[in-house]
Amino acid sequence: MTGAHRDGEGYREDWIPIVQDHNxxxxxLEFPKEDYPGSSSYNQGNILDASGDANPPEAxxxxxxxxxxxxxxxxxxxGQRDYALFGHSAGGQFVHRFMEFTEENHVRVAVAANAGWYTMPDQDVDFPYGLKNSPLSSKELREAFSRRLVIMLGADDVDPKDTLLQRDRKTDVQGDNRLSRGLNFYQASRDAAREGDDFNWGLMVVPGAAHEHQKMAEAAAPFLLSPR
Incomplete structure (x- = not known):
């Protein structure tokens, strides 16, 4: 899943040398801006319409x-029964929300890399920044925790002035850069998982990587290309 520029061809070129020796x-998936304008219809999965009202799940x-x-x-x-899912930047936003909200899917493992901000597992914060007034119940959130999701972060993705990083009151409570926001999201998710819940999410910080798709793709490959 691509970043905000929806540059599918560039992402594909980064991945070809990684997968060429694998079966x-x-x-x-590019999701062109003409058909999926703005972050609501792409990054946030079109869960809300332009007016902020909930769309039906089929939309x-x-x-x-x-x-x-x-x-x-x-x-x-x-005969393939499952697939691996990867997203970087805006695509990382898409992927972590996909794993939170898609109750039935065929994903074996998903990696959300360098997302700009997150839908936190907080029932007191309005969606899309939290789960208040979202279609995700507490029971469904616990089921989401049982899916295999890796939050992957660049150790050097710490520029608070990155022009593509959303900075406002609602996102800044998660941190002032992508690394801190990702760490806070993962820790909040661990804290939200109840004792006895099957928490199957992982965290990986990639040394020497900033907001760089190719480096993150290379780090994600062992998770995605492993059969289990």
């Missing part, structure tokens, strides 16, 4: 990923 099918952008997987399996007569 893997690479698919890069969520997340459904495109599942539909594409099922179409490829059908058209290639494949």
């Amino acid at each position: 893997a099918l690479l698919m890069v 969520w952008t997340f459904n495109v990923v599942e539909a594409l997987f099922e179409a490829v399996v059908r058209d290639t007569d494949s």
